[in-house]
Amino acid sequence: MSDSRVPFSDIYLATEPYVKSVGQVRIGASGIGWKAAEGEAEALQGVNIPGLSMPAGMLALQREDLRRLQWQRVARGYGLRIYTKSGTLHKLDGFTADDYEQLRDAVKRFFSGLTLEVRDISFKGWNWGKTDFEGSDMSFRVENRPMFDLPMAYVSNTNLANKNEVSIEFQPPRTTGKGTKRKGAPDELVEVRFYVPGTIATGAAIPAVRDDDENMSVDGEKSDNDDEVSAASAFHEAIKNAADLGQVSGDSIVQFPEILCLTPRGRYGIDMFSNFLRLRGKTYDYKIPYDNVQRLFLVSKPDELHMMFIVGLNPPIRQGQTRYPYLVLQFVRDEEVAIDLNLEADEDAKRKTEAAKLRKHYDEPLYRIVATVFKAMTDKRLIEGGGFGGYHGSQGIKASLKANEGTLYPLDKGFLFAPKPAHYIPHSEISSIVFSRVDASSSNKMRTFDLKFNMHGAQDYQFVSINREEHATLEEYMTKHGIKMLSELNETTAVSYKGMDADDDDESDEDVTPATLLGAGGGGVGAAALNASVGALGLNSDEDESEDEDFVAGSESDVPEEYDENYESPDDAEE
The missing domain is CATH 2.30.29.150 (PH-domain like)
Structure with a gap:
């Protein structure tokens, strides 16, 4: 009985990407089996692989279901690709180069009609070639040799980026069980684009269709003529069909x-x-x-x-x-x-x-x-919503985020803005909220006010054009949830005081001039106040002033000259 099965140890089950579980492979007359090593079955929890039984972590592939076997170079040495008649592609990695002959002989011995094919990988580095669908993967081939495979089960979206370009987007890897996080693989492919020029006949528009649909056009209608469609459209439809077949396992709920x-x-x-x-x-x-x-x-x-x-x-x-x-x-x-x-x-x-x-x-x-x-x-x-009631009893209040009008919803544990762009701001991330333009004593009182959300180490948000009637309800809501509130005046004053404290430490009296006291515009400070300040600072010393050469002692003020139309200056009298 010892020669009835051929075992291989330290083999990884690589059917599902990012799942790292090692075990033992056994090949016998009944088929191919893989069993997880002790403690390795836990990594397979929540993974949906056809033929895999849990919690034992056993994969059993019956001889009658095997369609094709391939040997190829992989990241973990060498791998075995197993195509089943049900359309599933299983991958086993971790073989060594010395295992090839033993594996080939086992396939020849137990599986009549099947051979172990050698799948040579292209290393040319070209970015042009042909595509082919093998099981649930799309293979990119250069000179009839595969360069890389794309799993259609992970395609999240595909569209025609332009007339001759097809974009394929991938969803992130699934976790290996509830509550577990995937480790490793920090770099992941999220999108790839293919340039597909030219046109093809309508009858050959979808290469991945079944034999009974060979006359289907791209739009899904029967076509008996020789109309042509773009090759990009046909490739786009083929990707959509393959991705659907790879994902849909059963009817929708x-x-x-x-x-x-x-x-x-x-x-x-x-x-x-x-x-x-x-x-x-x-x-x-x-x-x-x-x-x-x-x-x-x-x-x-x-x-x-x-x-x-x-x-x-x-x-x-x-x-x-x-x-x-x-x-x-x-x-x-x-x-x-x-x-x-x-x-x-x-x-x-x-x-x-x-x-x-x-x-x-x-x-x-x-x-x-x-x-x-x-x-x-x-x-x-x-x-x-429903815990908050606005001035008119609504769940939210109208507001604008930048140039987008929407509704701001105060919820139990955060704020939601919708519809575009939708944002959720949890209370825990808010440092303070500043009310702007809400001074009730202002004679020019506005009908709306603004809210600025100061965040903990994140981008701040400012919502504008909020109806003034909502101020009281918002203030009550924030008080109830313990959110720190500031008015625009208080925030400005706090910043101003902070700046003045910093300046007092760095500047001396020598830097203070009448211009700085007067201000850039010169408004708001009277001449008497300015003189008093200058005198108090000791800046009116005669040693620091030069004599005005145009000054004439005893001359009158120039005020009469400005306001009296009959005024005659001394120069006019001399004439």
Whole structure:
């Protein structure tokens, strides 16, 4: 029985990127098996790998499911790529060069009809070549040899950057279990762009389609003519199809069609799966893991006709170079719908929906259904407005952040500004809040005032054009939550005193001149006060003054000359 299986030790399971778990591989007549070493199975908690059984940490691949085996050079020595008939690509790394012959003989011995192919990697360094889809990966090939692979399971978005350029964005790696943080890999690929010139026939527009869809065009319609489409469009569609196949494992739990999104602007369909959600728009598609959702907000707009549901994301989604750390969805308050949930889409969905006590059927306002499902699937607390009441009873107050008009919502533990650009400011990060232009004794009293948020070691925020009627309610709110308040006058005075104290230590009386006492504009100080100050400082000494050569003793003031039209000067009398 000892020769019935061929073992290999210290082999890493590399099917899921960033998962580092070592174990032993055994190859026998029944198939290929991998088992995590003692203490290594913990790193696999929460990882979804087809065929992997937990908590033992065993991967079993049956002989009947094996389709192709490849040997290639990898970062950890050499690796075995296993393609299954179900479409999954498994990777085992850590083999040595000496293991090749033993592995080749084992494959030949146990798996008739299969051979161990050698996959040579291209090292030319060219940036042009061809692409091919192998399992759940896209391979970039140079001279028919692979240069690198891109996992389609991690594609979060793809779009046509321009006529001949396709952009592919990647989501960050998933964590290896609840409460654990991924270590290492400080540098990660977030975006790659491909230049795809030329056109191709419509019938060949989507190279990754199945045989029964070989006549499909890019738009998904049957095409019997020889019309051409850009190669970039075809490549874009192929990426979208491959990314969907790599991510969707089972049916969606629920679909919300045509939801109005204020940020990023547009209407998106929202598909909720067990581990991620999908935003589908006309131009952009996003795949967002629930681990990326940081906060959920549900607030009412000041018009009391609409509700905003806001999703905080980290990392943010991107459109080119523009980042969107918040999704801002808007709903009509009175819009009610009837929706059925697929609570048994898969095991993860069943577990989450049972824990959150979701119902199978909902018949209530759409915004409430969306918020309830998001809360259940992301396992995040839903923060709602209502604790603050403005002058007119609204949850928020109208304000502007820079040139953007919006609503500032004082919440239980922070401030939320929406819709664009959405910002959340926790109370713990606020040093003080300064009220500007609120002096009630001013004769020229403004109708609005400003709020400046001084932050602890972060960028300050200034909200302007706030209705003066909201001053009392805001002041009461900040007093209740223990937030330090300052008026604009107090803040200016504090800064001024601080500057004067510093100057007193560095300057002497020799630096003080009448000009500095008078000020740059010379206003506000009378001549008598100036003379008294100069005299007190000892600056009126005759030794420091030169005689005025034009001075005539006994002459009268020039005031009559300025105001008396009949005045005659001594010079006029002599004439």
